Amino acid sequence: MYFVHIIKNHQGLFYKGFTQNLDKRIFEHNNNLSRFTSGKSPWILVYFKEFETKTEALK
Template sequence: MIKYFVYIIYSKSYDSYYRGYSTQPEKRLNQHNENKGRFTKNKGPWVLVFLQSFSTKREALIRERKIKKYSKSQNIQLIASTKNELI
C-alpha cells in the first residue's frame, strides 16, 4: 500500500520553510538539495523537519493545502507538535 506524505523542509541559510507533498519524501528532499525545485533552487541546504503520512492522496493534498497557508510561527508550532512523525 502506498503512503502519501506531507513534509516541511527548512533552509537555515535563508531561514525559510517549504511545504510539499510526495510519496517518496527522502527522494524529494534530495531533489530540493540538487536544485531541482523552482522555489527551493539555490536556497539550500534543506533539512527535513516535518513529516506526516496519510493513507490516501486526497487526505495528503488537503493537508498540504492547509499548511501552505500557515505563517512561519504556525509552521514552528506544527514542527514541535506530536503530529510530526520525525519526533
C-alpha cells in the first residue's frame, strides 16, 4: 500500500509526499530526517489517502 500525505507546520507551510509507511515518514519529518522539511518542524498530518499501487498514488 502507498499513502499520499499532506503535512503542515506552525508557520503555515505545507508539504505533500507519498510513502509506504506513513508513521515512519511523519517521524522522519518531525526529527529532521527529511531534507526539505528539516528544521521546520513540528509537522502535523492534515490529509492522507491510501492507494493500492505506487502508480495510483503518483497520479
